[in-house]
Amino acid sequence: MEQRFVKESRCYKTSRIFPTDVNNHNTLFGGKLMAYIDDIASIAASKHCRRSVVTASTDSVDFLFPIRPTDSVCLESFVTWTGKSSMEVFVKVMTEDLKTAERRVAATAFLTFVALDENRKPVTVPQVVPESAEEVRLHETAVHRAEIRSLRREQSKKFADVLTTTFPWE
Ligand SMILES: CC(C)(COP(=O)(O)OP(=O)(O)OC[C@H]1O[C@@H](n2cnc3c(N)ncnc32)[C@H](O)[C@@H]1OP(=O)(O)O)[C@@H](O)C(=O)NCCC(=O)NCCS
Numbered sequence: 001m002e003q004r005f006v007k008e009s010r011c012y013k014t015s016r017i018f019p020t021d022v023n024n025h026n027t028l029f030g031g032k033l034m035a036y037i038d039d040i041a042s043i044a045a046s047k048h049c050r051r052s053v054v055t056a057s058t059d060s061v062d063f064l065f066p067i068r069p070t071d072s073v074c075l076e077s078f079v080t081w082t083g084k085s086s087m088e089v090f091v092k093v094m095t096e097d098l099k100t101a102e103r104r105v106a107a108t109a110f111l112t113f114v115a116l117d118e119n120r121k122p123v124t125v126p127q128v129v130p131e132s133a134e135e136v137r138l139h140e141t142a143v144h145r146a147e148i149r150s151l152r153r154e155q156s157k158k159f160a161d162v163l164t165t166t167f168p169w170e
Pocket residue numbers: 053054055056057082083084085086087112114122149150153
């Protein structure tokens with residue numbers, strides 16, 4: 001089984017907060033941050049497996065602090081755990097006050113990506129090997145998160161089965 005280190009998928013993205021990025025509270029619009037998160041997480045997944053990838057799920061995005069126009073926002077992302085064709089990707093969102101240099105973790109997220117072959121079928125990915133203490137901690141706790149995700153997926157499928165797809169005007 002091919003193996004890759006966590007560090008081989010690690011990537012960073014740093015941005016300013018422009019007026020077009022904020023909500024009516026003058027803090028970073030949540031949807032904008034979620035797009036940044038999916039974007040960087042997909043790059044980490046692609047770097048790990050060097051295949052086409054799709055987002056299978058996003059567990060949750062926990063917004064811990066508002067992000068202000070006076071902050072820079074830096075996202076760090078890497079693959080924490082691998083199944084057969086799936087990869088768990090962690091995203092850490094850090095802010096830095098550009099005047100005071102104060103840094104905070106403003107949000108975290110776990111996403112799952114699936115690698116696809118040329119026929120768009122799930123394909124086996126290399127196993128990921130953690131090294132640092134943070135990587136090992138995230139790797140060890142991932143199996144539990146994967147079990148919860150699997151249960152939630154079954155529930156989502158059952159829920160979708162009982163929902164209607166008709167529009168009010170039909
Ligand atoms: C994700 C997808 C490829 C899974 O395909 P599938 O035919 O259902 O495949 P399987 O049931 O065999 O699952 C393949 C892997 O994905 C994982 N998976 C599937 N759905 C998942 C979910 N909601 N959350 C976490 N993992 C999921 C499975 O656990 C399995 O992992 P493993 O190979 O490591 O054991 C398919 O559901 C899909 O294409 N979804 C839409 C993706 C998309 O459009 N994303 C947004 C744009 S990128």
